[in-house]
Amino acid sequence: MAHSIFDLFKIGIGPSSSHTVGPMIAANRFIATLKQQDMLIHTTRVRIDLYGSLALTGRGHATDSACILGLMGETPSEINPDNITPYFERVKANSELILAGQRPIDFNISNDLRFNFKQTLPQHANGLQFCAYDQHHNVMLTRRYFSVGGGFVQDETEIEQAQGQSIVKLPYAYNSARELLKYCQQDQKSIAQITLDNELELGSHDITAKLLNIWQVMANCIERGIKTPGILPGSLKLKRRAYHMHQHLIDNADSNKVDSIDWLNLFAMATNEENAAGSRVVTAPTNGAAGVIPAVLAWYLKFHSDDDEKAIVEFLATAAAIGLLYHRNASISAAEVGCQGEIGVACSMAAAGLAAVMGGTPLQVENAAEIGMEHNLGLTCDPIDGLVQVPCIERNTMGALKAINASKLALQNDGSHHVHLDDVIATMHQTGLDMMSKYKETSLGGLAINVVAC
Numbered sequence: 001m002a003h004s005i006f007d008l009f010k011i012g013i014g015p016s017s018s019h020t021v022g023p024m025i026a027a028n029r030f031i032a033t034l035k036q037q038d039m040l041i042h043t044t045r046v047r048i049d050l051y052g053s054l055a056l057t058g059r060g061h062a063t064d065s066a067c068i069l070g071l072m073g074e075t076p077s078e079i080n081p082d083n084i085t086p087y088f089e090r091v092k093a094n095s096e097l098i099l100a101g102q103r104p105i106d107f108n109i110s111n112d113l114r115f116n117f118k119q120t121l122p123q124h125a126n127g128l129q130f131c132a133y134d135q136h137h138n139v140m141l142t143r144r145y146f147s148v149g150g151g152f153v154q155d156e157t158e159i160e161q162a163q164g165q166s167i168v169k170l171p172y173a174y175n176s177a178r179e180l181l182k183y184c185q186q187d188q189k190s191i192a193q194i195t196l197d198n199e200l201e202l203g204s205h206d207i208t209a210k211l212l213n214i215w216q217v218m219a220n221c222i223e224r225g226i227k228t229p230g231i232l233p234g235s236l237k238l239k240r241r242a243y244h245m246h247q248h249l250i251d252n253a254d255s256n257k258v259d260s261i262d263w264l265n266l267f268a269m270a271t272n273e274e275n276a277a278g279s280r281v282v283t284a285p286t287n288g289a290a291g292v293i294p295a296v297l298a299w300y301l302k303f304h305s306d307d308d309e310k311a312i313v314e315f316l317a318t319a320a321a322i323g324l325l326y327h328r329n330a331s332i333s334a335a336e337v338g339c340q341g342e343i344g345v346a347c348s349m350a351a352a353g354l355a356a357v358m359g360g361t362p363l364q365v366e367n368a369a370e371i372g373m374e375h376n377l378g379l380t381c382d383p384i385d386g387l388v389q390v391p392c393i394e395r396n397t398m399g400a401l402k403a404i405n406a407s408k409l410a411l412q413n414d415g416s417h418h419v420h421l422d423d424v425i426a427t428m429h430q431t432g433l434d435m436m437s438k439y440k441e442t443s444l445g446g447l448a449i450n451v452v453a454c
């Protein structure tokens with residue numbers, strides 16, 4: 001199935017695309033099905049079951065509130081992040097939710113929302129099930145969904161379907177980076193142009209305006225993060241750093257103590273502190289890694305750009321082409337492949353975007369993307385206390401810095417290179433499948449068990 005740039009860059013909420021955005025979308029889909037089948041008016045109770053990684057790290061990733069608010073008809077792109085906690089607290093206090101915003105039903109959180117810590121569904125590590133009952137306690141509808149990374153959601157049928165069958169006939173249908181590069185060579189087009197041509201065929205209108213809007217949401221997120229001091233929510237009581245980093249940069253602007261990399265770190269840190277706070281954020285390609293792409297793009301705009309709009313469109317369209325290759329041929333789900341699939345993919349996408357706006361050829365762009373992943377291979381996911389905070393926030397600064405270096409290495413070469421992007425994508429996928437599950441967004445290994453949460 002062909003995916004759009006805007007499937008990858010989705011406006012949503014923190015702290016997690018697979019554990020917050022995806023479950024809310026799954027709940028939205030469930031109530032849509034209840035409505036289609038005229039069952040909404042007969043529903044008196046809904047039970048939610050979380051499995052695998054969604055159960056193990058669901059509390060720290062706000063999966064519980066996402067599911068409940070999703071059942072109430074709230075969507076990741078529209079909900080006001082400030083309303084999430086009050087709405088959730090009201091459901092807990094009253095043991096009642098307004099299904100689809102229309103129908104009050106009893107909802108006892110300790111009975112009707114179950115964390116199945118020891119059970120993982122066979123299809124995917126991020127599984128969840130909704131079950132609707134009528135007034136006689138009979139089951140009317142049961143649906144299982146899988147949050148497969150980056151806010152993408154599939155039901156049982158979709159996850160079983162063979163990959164690669166595009167319903168829409170694209171002008172440039174490709175399954176690999178090699179095929180993509182062949183089109184670039186054949187029609188003398190950049191990767192961004194190929195992506196935008198395909199996007200038109202997918203029915204997107206005003207693509208430039210939509211990409212500029214995506215950037216604006218990213219930029220607003222950076223801005224809020226820079227302006228907000230204080231402590232992040234959750235057990236770690238982690239102090240926000242972006243606010244103080246910014247003060248330091250301003251105070252030392254005329255000294256040789258700061259350089260552009262300090263700004264890069266600031267942009268990444270600000271974005272991911274906002275994500276950790278459950279604020280408005282763009283999946284890029286996930287929430288945990290949402291700071292890498294905005295940081296590199298903001299760094300480029302601040303220090304190198306002479307045509308911002310052109311750069312934003314080219315950067316994001318190029319990065320999206322690379323991200324969709326990972327989504328198609330590997331995974332962007334940490335529960336499947338570890339942090340390689342989040343920070344690694346974001347780094348690879350950002351490296352490609354930067355190489356493109358710096359004037360790289362398609363081969364150099366592909367090389368930058370390859371380097372960006374090659375040096376993230378094996379990266380595990382082990383968030384402390386299940387919160388998208390440590391190591392996640394700082395790790396975005398590392399991903400951003402690596403992306404710049406990957407782009408520089410590629411641009412200083414003529415495009416010829418030894419490891420192809422397709423091969424590194426396959427390697428990342430295989431490495432992720434071989435990785436022990438305790439290192440895949442379960443908080444059962446790594447830093448999560450060696451550092452005590454206070």
Ligand code: SF4
Pocket residue numbers: 288289334338339340342343380381382383388389390391392395441
């Ligand atoms: S460790 Fe990486 S993959 Fe895991 S939650 Fe943090 S950013 Fe996401």
